Amino acid sequence: MSTSNPVRKVVVASVIGATIEWYDFFLYGVVAGIVFNHLYFPSDDPLISTMLAYGTFAVGFLSRPIGGVIFGHFGDKIGRKSMLVMTMMIMGVATFLIGLVPTYDSIGIWAPLILLLLRIFQGIGLGGEWGGAVLMAFEYAPKHKRGFYASLPQIGLAIGLCLASGVVGLLSYFLTDTQFLEWGWRIAFLLSAGLVFVGTWIRLNVMESPEFAKVKAANAEAAIPFVDMMKRYPKNVLAGMGARYIDGVFFNVFGVFSLSYLTQTLNLPRSEALIGVMVAAVVMCFSIPMFGALSDRIGRTRVYFWGSLITAISAFPAFWLMMTSGGNMFIIWLAIVVPLGIFYAAVYGPEAALFCELFDAKVRYTGISFVYQFSGIFASGLTPMIATALMRSNDGQPWTTCLYVLFAGAVSAYSAWWIGNRNKRSASESLLNTAPAASR
Numbered sequence: 001m002s003t004s005n006p007v008r009k010v011v012v013a014s015v016i017g018a019t020i021e022w023y024d025f026f027l028y029g030v031v032a033g034i035v036f037n038h039l040y041f042p043s044d045d046p047l048i049s050t051m052l053a054y055g056t057f058a059v060g061f062l063s064r065p066i067g068g069v070i071f072g073h074f075g076d077k078i079g080r081k082s083m084l085v086m087t088m089m090i091m092g093v094a095t096f097l098i099g100l101v102p103t104y105d106s107i108g109i110w111a112p113l114i115l116l117l118l119r120i121f122q123g124i125g126l127g128g129e130w131g132g133a134v135l136m137a138f139e140y141a142p143k144h145k146r147g148f149y150a151s152l153p154q155i156g157l158a159i160g161l162c163l164a165s166g167v168v169g170l171l172s173y174f175l176t177d178t179q180f181l182e183w184g185w186r187i188a189f190l191l192s193a194g195l196v197f198v199g200t201w202i203r204l205n206v207m208e209s210p211e212f213a214k215v216k217a218a219n220a221e222a223a224i225p226f227v228d229m230m231k232r233y234p235k236n237v238l239a240g241m242g243a244r245y246i247d248g249v250f251f252n253v254f255g256v257f258s259l260s261y262l263t264q265t266l267n268l269p270r271s272e273a274l275i276g277v278m279v280a281a282v283v284m285c286f287s288i289p290m291f292g293a294l295s296d297r298i299g300r301t302r303v304y305f306w307g308s309l310i311t312a313i314s315a316f317p318a319f320w321l322m323m324t325s326g327g328n329m330f331i332i333w334l335a336i337v338v339p340l341g342i343f344y345a346a347v348y349g350p351e352a353a354l355f356c357e358l359f360d361a362k363v364r365y366t367g368i369s370f371v372y373q374f375s376g377i378f379a380s381g382l383t384p385m386i387a388t389a390l391m392r393s394n395d396g397q398p399w400t401t402c403l404y405v406l407f408a409g410a411v412s413a414y415s416a417w418w419i420g421n422r423n424k425r426s427a428s429e430s431l432l433n434t435a436p437a438a439s440r
Contacts, residue, residue, distance in 0.1 A: 006207060010140045011152050013206045014133040017088055018156025019163070020199045021129040024095035024192050025060065025122055026157075026255070027164040032057045033260035033384070034270055035185045039103040040112045050260060054384040056116050057256070060123035061373075061381025067127020068369030069226055075132055075365035076225040079216070080139075080209045083365075084132040085200055091125030092196030094118045099189030131369030134352035139211040139361070147300060150352035151292025155285050157348070161255060162281035167191065169274035211361040225366040229359065233367060236358040239422070240371035242415030243354065246308045247347050248379025249408035253315065253401065254280070254340040257387040258322075262332065265396055266322065272329050276336035283341030284348075291349030300350045300357070301420030305413050307346025312409020314339040319398040347412070354419065379408070 032053040041052035067087070075083040098118050104111045133153040141149030167188045175184040208216075215221060222228035230237065255277055262273040295303045321335035352368075359367035390400040 007137075007140045007142075007149065010136050010206055011149060013202045014137045014153035015156050015159075016202055017084060017199050018129065018133045018153045019159040020088065020156075020192070020195045021091050021126050021133075022157045022160025023163045023195065024091050024160075025126050026161050027095065027168070027188055027192075028060065028098070028119060028122065029057050029252075029256045029384075030164050030168050030259065030274070031185055031188070033256070034263065035181060036115070038181060039105075040101075040115055042104055046264070050264075051385055051388060052112075054388065056112070056119050057384060058377075058381035059116060060119045060126070061376045063120040063123030064127035064373035064376055065370060067124035067129075068131060068373035069127075069366065070124070071128025072131055072366030072369040073225050075128070075135075075369075076212075076363055077221050080132050080136055080212055080365060081203070081206055083128055084136070085203050087125045087128040087132065088196055088199050088203065089125075090121055091129065092192050092199075094121035094125065095189055095192040096196075098122075099186040099192075127369065127373045130372055131365050135356065135365055135368065136206070136209050138353060138356045139209040139364075145293075145296055146356070147295035147350055147353040148289060148293040150356060151289050151295075151349045154288050154292070154348055154352055158281040158284035158288060162278050162285075164188070165274045165278040165281065169271050169278060172271040172274070215361050220362060222362045225363045226370070229363040229367045229370070233359055233363070235422075236419075237367070237371055239415045239419050240355050240358050240368075241375035243304060243308075243412050243419065244351070244372060244375040245379045245408045245415075246312055246405075246412035247344075247351060248376050248381075249383050249405055250311055250315070250344055250347070251340070252380050252383035253387055253405055254318070254336060254344070257384045257401075258336060260384075260388070261391070261398070262322065265391070266327075268327065268329075268332070273332075276329075276333040277340070279333060280337045280341035283337055284345050287342050287345035288349040291346045292353070295350035295353065299420070300354045301416045301423065303346060303350045304354055304416040305420070307343070307350075308409045308412035308416060311339065311343040311347055312406045312412075314343050315402040315405040316399075319402055323398070354416075357423075358419070 033050050036056070037046070037049035037053040041049045071083045071087055095118075098115065101114050101118070102111055133156065134150050137153050138146050138150040168185070171184045171187060172180055259270075259273050259277065262268045263270050291303055291307070318335040318339045321331055325331040325335070355368040355371055356364060358371070386404060387401045390404060391398055394400045
């Protein structure tokens with residue numbers, strides 16, 4: 001068998017698995033501000049209902065680091081493949097059950113509590129999923145193409161978001177608002193069962209990562225991967241979390257918060273607002289691997305540095321276009337598709353390989369999972385609530401939210417710059433260490 005075949009097989013399994021996991025996770029975010037605020041968190045003040053719904057959305061991000069540490073630990077001790085199968089089952093069952101939870105009117109306070117518990121399990125599942133999916137692609141890929149191959153599972157985010165937005169959009173289009181709120185939204189969650197069955201079957205037919213297989217063969221696994229990671233890579237952990245900041249903030253401002261902003265503040269139809277996010281997700285399927293490949297050619301930190309700044313700055317013209325569009329949906333879609341579909345991909349494309357290169361194979365699953373998921377608490381989970389509160393404090397104007405996005409971009413750009421300098425120092429030290437041996 002040629003070496004390219006296992007790589008393709010792993011990439012396909014990673015993309016499909018990541019797609020299913022992100023569909024499950026983002027479906028909650030898409031529905032939170034348009035359904036859960038009415039059915040599970042009723043209040044006289046729409047802002048309070050929306051904030052409570054986004055609060056349970058944030059809880060999923062709080063539980064993701066737990067999943068990252070748990071599955072990262074066993075992924076670095078036992079193997080990547082078995083953890084990926086387990087995370088998919090946890091995520092899929094939790095999502096399916098969300099579609100069956102009775103409303104607040106039916107069972108009272110138990111409704112939001114059960115929803116909260118299932119959201120926690122969603123977060124735990126995804127916490128272990130992301131790291132394993134990108135790691136398998138990264139460790140199977142040729143070294144000169146790792147940026148490209150590691151970016152391919154990242155497409156799962158775009159496809160998952162597209163599916164989540166598309167399914168909800170179609171249900172919104174074909175059903176009346178009453179039908180959608182009563183039972184239509186549940187269909188989107190129940191569909192997860194079929195997706196998980198297909199994804200699990202595919203993953204069971206993938207071999208273990210070759211890099212981890214070498215570690216396992218040499219009995220070189222870390223005793224406690226998390227402790228080993230913190231001892232040897234504390235600065236890398238901080239730099240990785242800083243680099244992740246713009247990713248979480250920008251995506252959730254445009255992929256989650258913008259839906260409630262367009263429907264509740266600008267009073268636009270829900271189905272048309274969802275189309276903009278869905279088209280952006282389709283564009284991302286092409287732009288993510290493009291920027292991943294670009295990072296192989298000109299350097300990951302260079303692409304990430306400029307991507308962070310350009311992405312953050314784009315929030316200002318994007319929201320200005322939304323506000324001054326006069327309800328013109330083409331202009332609104334443009335304001336979502338260009339920043340989210342193109343600029344954001346300059347960050348998300350090279351991100352997986354950038355994080356993987358911060359750690360060695362002994363602690364890589366734990367390292368990238370912790371960096372990505374722990375930073376997601378403040379970078380992603382809190383963003384819809386922060387954006388809603390900032391806009392409310394500014395009389396419905398989005399500029400303070402845009403300033404928050406700009407701050408996140410500056411932090412990420414600086415972190416990418418630091419990682420680049422660290423890589424240069426490491427390369428220089430390596431040359432100095434090998435120079436005497438070469439001269440002999």
